[in-house]
Amino acid sequence: MNLDLELQLDIACHVSAIVADPTPDALAAVLPRLREAGYRRAVLPPLDPGTTDAAALRRAFDEAGIAPIAMTGQAPGADVSSADEAERRAGAAALRAAVEFAADLGADQLNGVPYGLFGQPGAPTSRAALERAAREVGAVADEASDRGITMTFEVLNRYETSAINTAAQALEFVELSGSRSLGIHLDTYHMAVEEADMSAAIRDALPRLAYLELGQSGRGLLSTGVVDIPKVVQQTLDEGYTGRWGVEAFSRPLVGDGAGDMLAIWRAPYDDGVELAADAVRVVRKGWAESAAGRRAQRLARSGG
Structure with missing residues (x-):
């Protein structure tokens, strides 16, 4: 049975959970297995638009019958939050290049941290x-929307940014942006650190929530850890969420030393990324089955309706 159709959910898996270097050849081996597990999409890590063969990556996705989601970010000297005008312009140019790259990939979504530098902040972010x-982000998001691409920004924990740590702050950022289309990306891994009430935070963000990522406390299998993923799925569906879902996990041998250092992934909470992805679908399916929509679908299936 095709689980993504049974679930009626649009789920994406971050490829960094499985491979360190998402070359077309590596993806050709991984993407069909994700599609078989029930995923409709796969998320790429931030890639350099100037040195990455978008056409070759697009072919790998097309051949596997799975859609890509691109990611972007900022870098020293190219930061839209900077007080220096030249740095802000460079940051905005990097975001626009990422939108172009997403379009070349055939992606209709661009995730990431477009609002500033990623990493140990060291100080509060000023108003x-x-x-x-x-x-800057709002202007690029509206341009992306005009091209059929939804731009989102991820809410991170305090150890990775001091800019936006909670759903409430994310909603304020959307308001400040003035954008008609900028979407919020929440992640249960970060929310477990920052939110006093995860369910309430998700509920509050629903009007602009475009992507809800499911990640465990230890960055491993969704069936392990302190976050009750099935409950999150069930409650969020019952609140009326109809957007996309993501699965994210990291294991140092699979993600590689460079990304492992950046993300503080020092251990190997799992060994098989494809099995992690399959386990995640089973966990999400459990939450779906406990939701009102899931229970209704099961009743209809039993009655032959």
Whole structure:
């Protein structure tokens, strides 16, 4: 049975859970297995638009029958939150290049951290920096929307940014952006650190929630850890969420030393990324089955309706 059709959910898996270097050849081996497990999409890590063969990656996705989601970010000297005008312009140019790259891939979604630098912040982010970032990100998000691409921004925990840590702050950022289309990306891994009430935070973000990523406390299998993923899925569906879902996990031998250092992945919470992806579908399916929509579908299936 095709689980993604049974679930009636649009689920994406981050390929960094499985391979360190998402070359077309590596993806050709992985993407069909994700599709068989029930995924409709796969998320690429941030890639350099200037040195990456988007056409070759697109062919790998097309041949596997699975859709890509692209990612973007900022870098020193190219930061939309900077007080320096040249740095802000460079940051905005990087975001626009990422939109172009997403279009070349055939992606209709661009995730990431477009509002500033990723990493140990060391100091609070000023209101002025947030306002600068919001204006730039909002403008690019509307341009992306005009091209059929939804741009989202991820809410991270305090150890990775001081800019936006909670759903409430994310909603404020959307308002500051003035964008008609900028979407919020929440992640249960980060929410477990920052939110006093995860369900309430998701509920509050629903009007602009475009992507809900499911990640465990230890970055491993969704069936392990302290986050009750089935409950999150069930409650979020019952609140009326109809957007996309993501699965994210990291294991140092699979993600590689460079990304492992950046993300503070020091251990190997799992060994087989494809099995992790399959386990995640089973966990999500459990939450779906406990939701009102899931129970209704099961009743109809039993009655032959």
